[in-house]
């Protein structure tokens with residue numbers, strides 16, 4: 443009987459819903475017209491009742507007629523079952539709403555990064571990296587609140603005042619580390635809990651896929667089962683209206699059912715543009731904690747800890763030198779250590795202050811070089827786009843008037859808004875010499891003073907490139 447019911451159900455719900463909500467059901471017994479099914483949890487039962495009652499009614503009706511009844515048996519914990527009196531009354535099948543015949547999502551496009559078909563979800567993939575734990579996170583003045591809040595949340599998920607917990611701060615300061623640490627700790631303490639780490643760009647991709655495949659309901663269902671939801675870098679949700687709206691619903695549902703939510707963000711939520719007020723206002727329900735650039739003492743501890751785990755041996759004075767000079771973020775601090783070790787072994791040389799200084803200088807140079815490349819390319823692209831000429835033309839020798847005009851402006855902007863020399867700029871423009879660049883720049887400056895329309899063009903370009911001043 444149940445098998446036939448499943449056929450009816452299968453024809454009425456999406457593939458994803460079917461696997462998530464119907465495959466785990468076990469038929470227990472059939473007594474006259476009363477069918478008893480076993481469901482894995484109270485939550486599961488409530489969900490069925492709330493979302494699939496009509497589908498179930500229809501299935502029971504088709505198999506057992508108007509007399510048919512359904513009873514639930516709920517697994518409370520292992521071996522312990524509770525009998526739930528039947529709640530589905532199908533004697534009035536005319537009330538059955540038409541069922542949704544939306545096309546099935548194709549599995550392949552759907553949620554590729556996680557196996558969302560895994561049922562029950564408690565065995566679903568959490569997407570956690572075991573590299574990050576509380577043990578290998580160094581606590582300091584800079585991250586104390588974020589650290590201790592994360593720790594409490596991990597030990598009492600959903601049961602502290604820190605819900606949601608929002609951790610914000612610059613890159614490389616340990617936000618992602620803390621999220622994984624929470625996830626791993628929860629998994630260790632409460633193995634049955636469904637923990638899910640999701641970077642928000644992935645959440646967006648999944649949601650967009652779900653939209654395309656008309657599987658938003660399944661997408662939402664899936665997330666609503668999560669018990670500890672860890673969302674990384676929510677600034678990416680900015681401007682994504684539909685995704686935000688869906689996230690808002692999931693958020694509310696989880697929050698109301700006492701599930702833990704932790705999010706990270708690269709700016710303080712109050713400064714975050716493009717996020718809905720109604721979502722932002724929810725953050726005040728919990729705790730907003732920041733992580734800051736570590737002070738010298740913390741940096742020293744971080745370097746020492748990293749040396750220990752990686753088995754790196756470095757003289758004390760070098761350790762202090764690195765901790766003193768690399769004061770941007772932890773990722774960079776670790777990067778420097780790795781380069782140092784790599785260099786020393788390549789050059790068969792001891793790691794001393796001299797080598798360290800050279801390495802540091804080189805790293806700084808590299809970073810600068812990358813920034814310059816990026817800027818000049820951005821400028822060239824923006825100008826070419828603005829004047830509707832191709833990038834190739836812009837860098838070529840052509841003297842066509844509109845191209846030459848655009849090229850002069852691009853050179854002018856490079857000269858005024860990057861730290862590059864005239865010579866270097868010339869090289870980036872197809873190997874022209876420095877006098878061409880300075881001539882171009884002078885021409886533009888003169889025209890700017892006399893031609894308000896021209897000035898508007900330059901201002902528009904500057905706005906586009908986020909350039910200020912001058």
Ligand code: ADP
Nearest residue numbers: 578579580612613614615616617618619772773
């Ligand atoms: P964010 O997400 O804030 O950009 P991450 O969490 O990715 O930064 O941290 C960058 C790197 O620095 C990671 O390898 C992380 O393990 C390490 N890290 C950051 N903060 C700490 C800390 N307080 N103690 C130990 N390692 C840290």
Ligand code: MG
Nearest residue numbers: 617618619674
């Ligand atoms: Mg991160």
